[in-house]
Amino acid sequence: MQIHKNHPLKDYNTFGVEAKADFFVDVKSISDLKNILSDSKFKSLPKLLLGGGSNILLCSDFKGLAIHIDLRGIVDLGNGLISVQAGENWHDFVMWSLDQDFNGIENLSLIPGNVGAAPMQNIGAYGVELKEVFVELEAYHIASGDIHIFSKEACSFGYRESIFKNTHQGKYIIVSVTLQLQTNGAVNYSYGAISDVLSQKGIENPTPKQVSEAIISIRQSKLPDPNEIGNSGSFFKNPVISNSDFERIKKQSADVPFYPSSDGQVKIPAAWLIEKAGWKGKRVGNYGVHEKQALVLVNYGGAKGEDIYKLAQEIQSSVKEKFGVYLQMEVNIIH
Ligand code: EPU
Numbered sequence: 048m049q050i051h052k053n054h055p056l057k058d059y060n061t062f063g064v065e066a067k068a069d070f071f072v073d074v075k076s077i078s079d080l081k082n083i084l085s086d087s088k089f090k091s092l093p094k095l096l097l098g099g100g101s102n103i104l105l106c107s108d109f110k111g112l113a114i115h116i117d118l119r120g121i122v123d124l125g126n127g128l129i130s131v132q133a134g135e136n137w138h139d140f141v142m143w144s145l146d147q148d149f150n151g152i153e154n155l156s157l158i159p160g161n162v163g164a165a166p167m168q169n170i171g172a173y174g175v176e177l178k179e180v181f182v183e184l185e186a187y188h189i190a191s192g193d194i195h196i197f198s199k200e201a202c203s204f205g206y207r208e209s210i211f212k213n214t215h216q217g218k219y220i221i222v223s224v225t226l227q228l229q230t231n232g233a234v235n236y237s238y239g240a241i242s243d244v245l246s247q248k249g250i251e252n253p254t255p256k257q258v259s260e261a262i263i264s265i266r267q268s269k270l271p272d273p274n275e276i277g278n279s280g281s282f283f284k285n286p287v288i289s290n291s292d293f294e295r296i297k298k299q300s301a302d303v304p305f306y307p308s309s310d311g312q313v314k315i316p317a318a319w320l321i322e323k324a325g326w327k328g329k330r331v332g333n334y335g336v337h338e339k340q341a342l343v344l345v346n347y348g349g350a351k352g353e354d355i356y357k358l359a360q361e362i363q364s365s366v367k368e369k370f371g372v373y374l375q376m377e378v379n380i381i382h
Contacts, residue, residue: 232255
């Protein structure tokens, strides 16, 4: 296991920000992980865990040890039960599952990042969330060096939430995930845009692969490819607000889109709020707000993480001022 000093992180964050880590290591096994975490040279240093780097914004050079989780392997345990190592690329895994004639995660096609990050924020898109196929995960407990198993219930999944973003933040490293996929070909294409794309193609009873293809084409038409324009997908979460706040916003703008949420609350699209506050497509030098999806902040090349963070804060204040709604950042900000 090689320790690199003063290592560039540009290729390890999909924002493409040019920050460096004092130390960097590529971890390919649990014993690598144990060795590096018990090494006295690094014990007192801050650690930065890197998976696919699709949900972080590096605001400065990292004064510590960056650990790239590169654990690989997919094991078919039979009857659609699949165990996947954390370092596998999520989209490649979705493509693998479809090639094996499994269904269940086709709606999560083209989500950037690695398998290990998927449960952290219970990834979701087009009417499906990871928790629907999730069985359990194995996580390395940093304090003891033991592997702990977390059931679905133990993960406390919510909308872009899990226990690993809350009480267990920074305490565990997810090393593998077990999912229950199906072989019955059942698909969920109720989400408006998918059925539109399928009917345009004249497809009436889509296969999981056809649903995946439709989703890939929707995502490609609206979301920037991180290989071309640096970004981290949705930068903010869609806010869940009280019914009275919703009624107030509706009086202000009758066209506000909404989705009923639990406890009589209402989820409204952050993208809509940001667009109405005038930010969509706004460019500030080499960074800005994507022109086709206001929820996505972009680095056109050479932008500093700190500047993108400042832009995000300005958007937060402006939406708060216009609509009285606080937008929570979905991306992890690393200072
Ligand atoms: N909208 C706007 N302006 C925009 C974009 C969208 O007003 O610039 C409105 C649309 O008209 C629509 C609503 O916002 O009424 C919702 O838009 P969309 O269906 O594109 O979804 P989203 O709520 O913006 C969420 C996820 C995405 C996921 C899509 C599709 C969050 C934070 N984001 O976005 O996830 O792909 O739904 O299911 O929940 C990600 O997390 O990185 C991500 C891309």
